Amino acid sequence: MARPPPRPPCAAPRESAPPRTGPCRRPPSPAGTGGTSPGDRPPSRERDIVTASKTTSAPITPLTPTLLRVAQHLAHGLAPKDIGAQTGLSAETVRQYMRDIRESLHCPPRCKPPVMVHRLFATQQVAVPAPDRPAPQFSxxxxxxxxxxxxxxxxxxxxxxxxxxxxxxxxxxxxxxxxxxxxxxxxxxxxxxxxxxxxxxxxxxxxxx
Structure with missing residues (x-):
């Protein structure tokens, strides 16, 4: 009568891992599994500041021919109401063109004509008129x-x-x-x-x- 094959020896029991004494740290979860990935983090203040500075330093939008004609009147010292009388434009149209010029030059929404004129000259959108008098002495x-x-x-x-x-x-x-x-x-x-x-x-x- 044939003898049954010998049984393999039992595997040695695994040693249990020593208990952890420090805080349990979970590995970072990949995006979409409940964790916070770099793309899901809220924007930092530093990134907000960089974005804002890029916006304010953006190049101006060149004026259209229509806006340029209005800007040239401004550059010669005409007030908005005088521009309307000079060009035949309605007061509302002149106001709209003034808003458009401010937006193109990145001026504050309600800035006054001196600021607009300065910006027009500084960005070389219009030529500076030659002064009709010499400069006085300035402190x-x-x-x-x-x-x-x-x-x-x-x-x-x-x-x-x-x-x-x-x-x-x-x-x-x-x-x-x-x-x-x-x-x-x-x-x-x-x-x-x-x-x-x-x-x-x-x-x-x-x-x-």
Whole structure:
């Protein structure tokens, strides 16, 4: 009678792993399985800041021929109501064109004509008219106020940029209008550009005056 084959030896019992003493760390879950993947993380503040800076530094949109004609009237000191009378456009149409120019130049929505004119010249959308008078002598404080008027619409911001007390702004502006012979702040900015006082390097220009 044949003997049955011998049974294989039993495997040695597995040793149990020692208990963990540190915190249990779960491996990162892949995207779509309940974990948070890099693409699912909320945007960081650093990324928001980078995006915002790219938006504000975006190139301007060149003006259309229609907007350019309106901008040229602005560059010669015409107020919006005078542009309507000069061109035969309705007041509402002129207002819409002004909004379109602001948007194309990345100006604040309700900025005043001096700021728009400064931006038009700074971006070379229109030519600067030749001044009809020589430049007077300006102090460093005068040059600071000129630039503040060209870059800000809110009186408080103008005073802050010019390093003036808000209560002193009106008197300082009135004196600057007298010194330049300008009828208003828009013409003052136009003249300042004609005198090369509002270039990209105000410190060097101011020092040369």
């Amino acid at each position: 460093p404080e005068d040059l600071l106020l000129l630039r503040a008027v060209a870059e800000h619409s809110n009186p408080r911001n103008v005073a802050l940029a010019a390093k003036l007390a808000p209560a002193d702004l009106r008197a300082a502006l009135d004196q600057l209008l007298v010194d330049t012979g300008a009828k208003d702040t828009t013409q003052m900015v136009i003249l300042a550009h004609g005198w090369n006082l509002l270039t990209a390097e105000p410190t060097r220009v101011g020092a040369s005056q």
